[in-house]
Amino acid sequence: MDKQRTLASSASLKGTALHTGENVTLTVRPAPVGHGFKFKRIDLPDEPVVDAKVESVKTVERATTLVEGSVKIHTVEHVISALAGLGVDNALIEMDANEPPIGDGSAAAYVALIKEAGIVEQDAPRSYFTPREPISVQVGDSILTILPDTKFRVSCTQVGPEGRFTQYLSAEITPDFYETEIAPARTFVFYEDVKPLMDKGLIRGGSLENAIVARGDSVLSKEPLRFPDEFVRHKILDIVGDLALSGRRLRGHIVAVKPGHGPNTELARALVKRHSDYVAMAPTPIAAEGGVLDVNEIMRTLPHRYPFLMVDRIIELVEDTRAVGVKAVTINEPYFQGHFPGHPVMPGVLQVEAMAQVASVVMMRRTENIGKIGYFMSADSVKFRKPVFPGDTLFIHCEMLSAKKRLGKAACRCEVNGEVVSEGELLFGLVDK
Incomplete structure (x- = not known):
């Protein structure tokens, strides 16, 4: 099972902010499971914390800015990009000013900072969209x-004014590829945009040491281009950081033409909305070939019936490797009469049963298993993290770890509102009916 990751220790970086020109010290710290990325302004009274979520994005001119109340965090995309690009899920980012240091205009300094702190796995699965x-x-x-x-994956086309510096790159974004091929790419600006930006009070800390200036068909820089297509690589760096504001890791292929912080964050908003639509169980096709099974298809696959069918719908089914099921938990469930009067809580053992049923659906979709029945054999590393109440919607995630002729092993978890409420590794056997 793919686990969440955080930092092994804290590490600090000092430098100058790009737009404000202020000196700033930034410290990255470990954070607990489910924390995500958050910024802490230690220079302000009460040291307010701002979530690095797209809902907090207010301005996107030449940078992505988070605002919560009167607290602002400018130019968050490079540090978040480095964290997400290297596979970190949870981190607290402390600053004594309102903007991270720009470094050399790339994410290389943040990659070095994260590697100095180290990365460790946590005892909880990652959540993907x-x-x-x-x-x-x-x-x-x-x-x-x-x-x-x-x-x-990201396939990106960068196009400058009048078609200058048109560049294209397509790649799978893995931690290794990000570190060597994306993080070193520096920010850039076209010469004709410099004065308007300065007139708006931006890029006060900008120089040829932390940005590339494109003038005509030439570039002005303290060093040669690090890549022939450095501009499009930096655009991908920004995309990784801005999309991390959606709050979930993404499995998908991004095709971007002339991206920027505004379009990037609008796509992050669209991701959040689409995920909400899935959670709300908006109408979707129920054909098996679409990867979605309704309750009738589930009952044709499993022998379980009322009151022991613990899955209402399968909303994701990827061949015979993984699935996501949904169970709407209502007060009408018969077990709530005795568990417990006055304080109804879904029994943990039934959550495990729900996991086993989703795992069985995955196995039973195999042609050679049609007509068989799955028997629960063991449950390992089972943990119950939060209670499940009437009105909750249980999302049951299952990923097959191994599948032999008569045995199947699966890593499973149940989530409510994006938080893990229970998890475990299940072993079951298949026999003929």
């Missing part, structure tokens, strides 16, 4: 689309 159909946004002449995929 895997769209089932394309999601697209258009802002001006920028178009970004996410296509269903089993990996995280």
Whole structure:
């Protein structure tokens, strides 16, 4: 099972902020499971914390800015990009100013900072968003689309004014690829945009030491280009950081034409909305070939019936490897009469049963297993983290770890509102009816 990751220790970085020009010290710290990325302003009274979520994005001119009340965090995309790009899920980012240091204009300094702190696995599974159909946004002449995929890929086209510096790159974004091929790419600006930005009070800390200036068909920089297509690589760096504001890791193929912080964050908003639509169980096709099974299809697959059928719908089914099921928990469940009067709580053993039923659906979809029945054999590493109450919607995730002729082993978890409430590894056997 793919586990969440955080930092092994804390590490600090000092430097100058790009837009405000202030000196700032930034410290990355470990954070607990489910924490995500948060910024803490230790220079302000009460040291307020701002969630790195797209809901907090207020301005996106030349950078992504988070605002919560009167607290602002400018230019968050590079540090978040480095964390997400290296596979970190949870981190607290402390600053004594309102903008992270710009470094050399790339994410290389943050990659070095994260590697100094170290990365460790945590005792909880990662939560992924895997769209089932394309999601697209258009802002001006920028178009970004996410296509269903089993990996995280980006195909990006960067186009400058009058078609200058048109560049294209397509790649799977893994931690190793990000560190060597994306993180070193520096931010850039076109010469004709410099004065307007300065007139707006931006790029006060900008220089040729932390940005590339494109003038005509030439570039001005303290060092040669690090890549022939450095501009498009930096655009991908920004995409990774801005989409991390959706709050979930993504399995999908992003196709981006002329991206920018505005279009990027609009796509992040679209991801959040689409996930909410899935959670709300918006009407979807129920055909098996679409990867979605309704309750009738489930009952044709499993022998369970009322009151012991613990799955209402399968909303994701990827061949015979993984599935996501849904169970709407209502007060009408018969077990609530005795568990417990006046304080109804779904029994943990029934959550485990729900996991086993989703795992059985995965196995029973195999042609050679049609007509068989699965018997629960053991449950290992079972943990119950939060109670489940009437009115909750249980999302049951199952990923097959091994599948032999007569035995199947699966890593499973139940989530409510995106938080893990129970989990375990299940072993079951298949026999003829």
